[in-house]
Amino acid sequence: MDDLTRQILELLEDNARLTAKEISVMLNVDAAEVQSVIKSLEDKKVILKYLTLVNYEKLGEEKVSALIEVRITPQRDVGFDGVAERIYRFPEVRSMRLMSGTYDLAVFVEGRSMKEISHFVSTRLSTIEGVISTTTHFVLKAYKQDGVIMEDGEEDRRLMISP
Amino acid sequence: MTTMIRTDWSEKINPTVRDIPPSGIRRFFDLVTETKGVISLGVGEPDFVTPWHVREACIYSLEKGYTMYTSNSGLLELREAVAADLEKTYRVKYNPRTQLLITVGVSEGLDLCMRTLLQPGDEVLIPEPSYVSYAPCAVLAGGVPVFMSTGMEESFRITADLVQRSITPRTKVLLMCYPNNPTGAVMDRDELEKIAEVAVAHDLIVISDEIYDRLTYIGQHTCMAALPGMKERTLLLNGFSKAYAMTGWRVGYVAGNADFIAAMTKIHQYSMLCAPITGQMAALEALKNGQPGMRRMVEHYNRRRNVVVQAFRDMGLPCFEPGGAFYAFPQISVTGLSCENFAEELLKEEQVAVVPGNAFGQSGEGFVRVSYAASLDDLSEAFRRMGRFVRRRGVRSRVISAPIKIQRPEREGISQSL
Numbered sequence: 336m337d338d339l340t341r342q343i344l345e346l347l348e349d350n351a352r353l354t355a356k357e358i359s360v361m362l363n364v365d366a367a368e369v370q371s372v373i374k375s376l377e378d379k380k381v382i383l384k385y386l387t388l389v390n391y392e393k394l395g396e397e398k399v400s401a402l403i404e405v406r407i408t409p410q411r412d413v414g415f416d417g418v419a420e421r422i423y424r425f426p427e428v429r430s431m432r433l434m435s436g437t438y439d440l441a442v443f444v445e446g447r448s449m450k451e452i453s454h455f456v457s458t459r460l461s462t463i464e465g466v467i468s469t470t471t472h473f474v475l476k477a478y479k480q481d482g483v484i485m486e487d488g489e490e491d492r493r494l495m496i497s498p
Numbered sequence: 499m500t501t502m503i504r505t506d507w508s509e510k511i512n513p514t515v516r517d518i519p520p521s522g523i524r525r526f527f528d529l530v531t532e533t534k535g536v537i538s539l540g541v542g543e544p545d546f547v548t549p550w551h552v553r554e555a556c557i558y559s560l561e562k563g564y565t566m567y568t569s570n571s572g573l574l575e576l577r578e579a580v581a582a583d584l585e586k587t588y589r590v591k592y593n594p595r596t597q598l599l600i601t602v603g604v605s606e607g608l609d610l611c612m613r614t615l616l617q618p619g620d621e622v623l624i625p626e627p628s629y630v631s632y633a634p635c636a637v638l639a640g641g642v643p644v645f646m647s648t649g650m651e652e653s654f655r656i657t658a659d660l661v662q663r664s665i666t667p668r669t670k671v672l673l674m675c676y677p678n679n680p681t682g683a684v685m686d687r688d689e690l691e692k693i694a695e696v697a698v699a700h701d702l703i704v705i706s707d708e709i710y711d712r713l714t715y716i717g718q719h720t721c722m723a724a725l726p727g728m729k730e731r732t733l734l735l736n737g738f739s740k741a742y743a744m745t746g747w748r749v750g751y752v753a754g755n756a757d758f759i760a761a762m763t764k765i766h767q768y769s770m771l772c773a774p775i776t777g778q779m780a781a782l783e784a785l786k787n788g789q790p791g792m793r794r795m796v797e798h799y800n801r802r803r804n805v806v807v808q809a810f811r812d813m814g815l816p817c818f819e820p821g822g823a824f825y826a827f828p829q830i831s832v833t834g835l836s837c838e839n840f841a842e843e844l845l846k847e848e849q850v851a852v853v854p855g856n857a858f859g860q861s862g863e864g865f866v867r868v869s870y871a872a873s874l875d876d877l878s879e880a881f882r883r884m885g886r887f888v889r890r891r892g893v894r895s896r897v898i899s900a901p902i903k904i905q906r907p908e909r910e911g912i913s914q915s916l
């Protein structure tokens with residue numbers, strides 16, 4: 336990765352709304368060049384999507400999420416990937432990773448209630464062929480997500496004017 | 499018997515102290531704090547909070563009971579880390595036991611230098627515009643500040659020639675302060691070498707405040723002490739405030755020859771005893787593990803610097819491109835206002851705070867200091883407001899020039915037949 340690409344990605348990861356023009360000013364390069372780097376990153380699916388991080392709690396929305404540890408049996412030829420795909424295709428699954436250690440898949444699920452999530456686990460997840468066991472942990476509180484602290488009390492406390 | 503009720507104590511005050519004018523920034527500070535909804539570009543310290551690993555190391559040190567005095571010179575481990583850092587960065591070698599003193603910020607280090615070197619009437623050459631402490635510290639130590647005025651035409655740099663012309667038989671100290679607060683000016687090595695020659699020829703001691711050394715965006719910073727023949731006659735001041743976002747911790751250092759450092763340590767031990775241990779522990783962590791984080795902050799400043807330079811261009815305010823620190827120093831005299839009026843009216847009309855240039859010396863008149871140690875959001879909103887303000891004062895934003903038509907050279911001769 337060249338330095339320009341690194342810097343563009345870093346800026347967009349922090350603020351996806353920056354325009355190519357704004358980025359070009361910050362990095363002191365040509366706007367067209369920035370535009371073409373972004374375009375090529377999008378085409379190559381290096382940049383997958385531009386998302387918004389929302390704190391629904393502030394709106395009083397009830398959202399329940401859970402981390403489900405799933406143990407699965409790997410299959411010939413495809414290993415874990417076959418079973419994994421059957422799981423991650425469910426829209427309820429927000430993110431999913433293959434892990435080292437005592438279980439195989441860390442599945443993050445979101446729903447409107449605990450009941451909804453339990454239903455999903457018992458009727459959908461655990462019934463998939465190749466799933467050996469599931470352990471469901473409900474999330475009590477989110478402190479930080481994607482590098483962002485949810486309630487950051489660290490405001491600017493500097494004097495307004497200093498030499 | 500009657501007792502006289504005294505109402506004016508000022509006659510009791512040492513006249514040298516009494517006659518030091520109050521800081522130009524102070525008055526403006528009061529004005530700013532009275533105003534609501536202000537975006538301040540008047541802050542002379544990083545907008546980053548000290549990186550967490552440094553704060554966490556400090557908490558750990560408190561848990562372990564590090565709450566005592568350190569040696570007068572500062573923790574040996576910290577001095578060793580500073581010496582290693584200076585050697586790695588600039589290839590200057592200091593003996594951590596005899597040639598380094600940990601101070602309460604560069605502020606104390608500067609005061610110690612002046613008090614150690616100056617006798618009444620000794621002259622100190624100081625570039626102008628520059629940081630507000632140099633001249634008062636010189637005066638308090640009995641010295642006489644002699645200002646070397648610089649302007650935008652010479653990119654706010656001093657020259658060997660200017661130093662030469664400012665020297666009198668009483669000149670003892672040359673103060674260097676690059677990257678510069680408030681202008682953002684940086685020096686190139688060639689000129690520094692010439693200045694070093696002048697210093698040697700006239701037997702001047704150089705006090706070099708290099709607190710912004712890591713915040714250099716154009717070229718590479720040259721450490722004064724790293725120039726040939728300069729290590730012994732330079733008192734190098736630096737610290738953790740700017741590069742590591744650690745202003746409140748109050749830790750800095752002076753590096754110099756063993757005689758100077760021993761003399762400074764005498765003043766330091768009786769007036770300060772030592773720098774706070776908590777700050778020293780944090781500084782040690784910053785040196786050990788803080789380089790990547792520091793470089794990230796520098797990268798952020800540099801992006802904002804580009805934004806700032808572009809904003810002034812668009813606004814139509816002449817501004818030389820700052821090569822270091824986190825300040826821009828645009829020329830606002832095109833608005834017809836003095837720097838103080840500009841700052842005051844901008845504050846009143848648009849709630850943006852900048853510091854009048856004359857707070858940094860006479861030659862700062864006609865300019866204001868704009869700090870870009872602020873978030874990009876704040877910067878862009880501040881520039882929107884400032885743009886409105888200067889337009890009302892008749893400054894025309896840069897005319898976007900039409901793309902230049904490149905005239906094809908007349909084809910002639912054989913080329914035409916190809």
Ligand SMILES: Cc1ncc(COP(=O)(O)O)c(C=O)c1O
Binds near residue numbers: 606629675678736749
């Ligand atoms: C040029 C310059 N020197 C020294 C200082 C003071 O530094 P310290 O926090 O190390 O005392 C500052 C702070 O604004 C500064 O801008």
